[in-house]
Amino acid sequence: MSNPFRPTGAQVWTDLAEHHQNVRELSLQALFDDDPRRFDAMHCRAAGLVLDYSRNHVTLKTLDLLQRAAEAVALPEKVEALLNGAEVNTTEHRPALHTALRDFSGRAPHREDVEYTLARMSAFVRALHAGEWRGATGKPVTDVVNIGIGGSDLGPRMVTDALYDYHAGPRCHFVANIDRAELDRTLAGLSPETTLFIVASKSFTTLETLRNAESARAWLRDVVAREGDLGRHFIAISANVKRAVEFGIDADHVFPMWDWVGGRYSLWSAIGLSIALAVGMDHFNALRRGAFDMDEHFRTAPVLENLPALLGLLGVWYGNYWQAASHAVLPYAQALRQFPDFLQQLAMESNGKSMRLDNNAADYSTSPVLWGSVESYGQHSFHQLLHQGTQLIPVDFIATLHGGTDDMHHPWLLANCLAQARAMMTGKSYEAAREELIAQGMAEKEADALARHKQMPGNRPSNIILLERVSPAQLGALIALYEHRTYVQSLLWQINAFDQWGVELGKALSRRIHNELTGGTVDASLDSATRGLIELYKAAAEE
């Protein structure tokens, strides 16, 4: 999309476009050379996190314009609207009150519901940890399997993995895929007598989740002979108590899901039960507290000291003025290996849309592709493209100041992170590459040619986000940071971050095609490719 970016009638969008023309040739290295205090001016803190945004294509003028862009979409008012429960999810006439789930101020709506549910979670965690909750044959629970998909999976899966060092409960496993292989591999090491399943589905009709729950129930049946006893091995997190009870779960063991919390924002709710079981309720509350601290920062800090606002504005600056089509998030911490997967849902399901809040089509780009992997893996893989590829890809590096007591590893990890950020910024000139080769004894003619392949353009922007460590509180703050970044971007793009209509058609079609794969008449109005592949499947099934 190459239309000018004008999400509202304000002048600032045009001013930013003009300003982009003025700064697009500036070198990041020159900006640092010109201002020895650039780092001092361009890093800030919130909830224990440090954001260094100095390696971006921004001058003080850019920041001033970005601040005006935030004003043009009424950012402070919209933040209050979000936190106070206004109907920010306009197409579904709902608020998006994930912040209420971690409120420690007493101001947020739904306080009683939240506190009551937290008390229930706490009691359940205590009973299970104490061995009071037992399976049908009288044994305590050693393994918990969360069956859910999307928001009922990615959040708790990522957090539980990230907080591995804090585990103090049963082993927690996660099954999402309708491919039975995931369930089978998970159950291979477990005993039915000591396994508890959490079935997480708002409607209790999610295809993948129900199929896996049914297969889990069948796996239990051989051991747990009497049907009624299955209730000792299943709890649910759902808004549909009736369906859960029909499945065989006690109504008392159904934890709630609410319309005012979206799936991809729900790990702070009962959906976080697997987290609480793995690390204990205190650490779960520390996670919530870290997020609350970020919420308070988001609500109160001025735009240019506001971490979520800065990240959101910078993303739009690159996406809509520099035409960056993707954004890489690279955590230098093994604990955060699943963080990019989690962020893919958060960013792309929230803002991968083309229709504006005013029901007109956006004629500009909205969410870029978000991708990344745990580091230092990527340095030996796709960093080649980040350094020498033909696209501008802004990067968020995430690292920790502390990383265990082994000096042979963590300082190298952090050094690699800082080195990548600096290498992307400075690059390497043709002359420097050529001199190196000649100093190594290479003939001039060969050096002339090879240096062209070794030069790196540099001038590639990045943020560095530093945590003290991947603790529950810091992780909570980090997640909230990206949640709010996503909201800020939705405001700038003038879209609703909280619906997801784009996933509906596929669901309906899959029911129809499943029917045709399994014996139903194949509709002649289907395209020839879908029909052809259905026939291939049927032929293979008869082999």
Place this chain on the structure above:
Amino acid sequence: MSNPFRPTGAQVWTDLAEHHQNVRELSLQALFDDDPRRFDAMHCRAAGLVLDYSRNHVTLKTLDLLQRAAEAVALPEKVEALLNGAEVNTTEHRPALHTALRDFSGRAPHREDVEYTLARMSAFVRALHAGEWRGATGKPVTDVVNIGIGGSDLGPRMVTDALYDYHAGPRCHFVANIDRAELDRTLAGLSPETTLFIVASKSFTTLETLRNAESARAWLRDVVAREGDLGRHFIAISANVKRAVEFGIDADHVFPMWDWVGGRYSLWSAIGLSIALAVGMDHFNALRRGAFDMDEHFRTAPVLENLPALLGLLGVWYGNYWQAASHAVLPYAQALRQFPDFLQQLAMESNGKSMRLDNNAADYSTSPVLWGSVESYGQHSFHQLLHQGTQLIPVDFIATLHGGTDDMHHPWLLANCLAQARAMMTGKSYEAAREELIAQGMAEKEADALARHKQMPGNRPSNIILLERVSPAQLGALIALYEHRTYVQSLLWQINAFDQWGVELGKALSRRIHNELTGGTVDASLDSATRGLIELYKAAAEE
């Protein structure tokens, strides 16, 4: 990059640009409606795989032009050059002979080296499986830990995971990250007495790998008291025998790496030892054989029936004419959950470059970002953006015809895959969305508005690649398919797919910054941000 794409002086690039103007408004659905035989014409087979490329923005004219594009870069000759050992890696003056590692024709170079190494691998696998290879305290090996990174990790890690159903040896684990947490989590469940480490590093100096190997050696020392006995717990895959011996590995237990195989193409070599240990030598050879079948297909099939050529050409069609900035690969098979990570290295480290073979800078886009995840996870996450986002993102769907015996799962998995491909193609019109809402009883005015958010533009292209199942042979063919796709694209972009100079600067910088983090004087010429973060680290370390 918006320059016209003219990688060579041939006319075809301009013809393609003109043709793009003619077809860019065509609807995929209309192409199907106009030609009932489109699927018949646009699917083909190789090595047991089916490629359905009918849902692409191509007409017969497009295919004709793409075939001419292949001729313009002398594709058949270049394929022969690759397979025969020509110096296709021009900047390093090396061939790229990964195909020789899986040659079953007797024609490929280095036959003796390959067969001798396979025989050594086979003997080692047999001895370990038979319990003849024992640890220092006399116990057989139950767990193997491969320590490597990049090409010495991603390939064997992905294949070993994908072939889980074929495991018949010790448990195989993989450690790559210099973050000690990965090693610690891996070793937590293992016994030093029964653990064997494979240290995989061509130079035997790779920072991450050596640090992890040293920490593994320290972990063993308490149990394996005599230093000499450490040799029973370590083998190496390396070109540097001297360094491996200095580390404490017997020269007889060093398997070779060769200059004529690149890291990201090396899983077919001794780097695949962990695969062979996990699934046995027969299955490893079946993997090689499947890849060989694809090599033969690549060498002999006409361009428009040639799977790697078609995938490569289509990728360039979208990247350089439709300005697609990324490409999604979505495997509908839990076994292939790590396949996108593997492909990220293959595609982006190979072709994420700006310098041409003729030492001139490319003035057009080269490798797009490759991303994706195992399905059906993504359907509940980023598919929102694929359906309703503002970018054109071509997709490769990968699925299997067979998927175990449980009819409750696999037909649904495949139905979901076919449904996503169809939904991306057909979309949903505003009128259809509106009618549905009114039929559900919604007031007209509200339906008018909401239907705008529920409509989907469709016309989004995809390939479907069908495997019979994720067997060793089919997986081998699938990997070779993408290897050759990558090579085809490098020819079209006129770049060297086999070097990776872009990763060098970061490595050098990280040594310098590590020194500064750990007490060395901080160079005042460093940018203020890097210096500032080093100071933050030092202050935190003193806390």
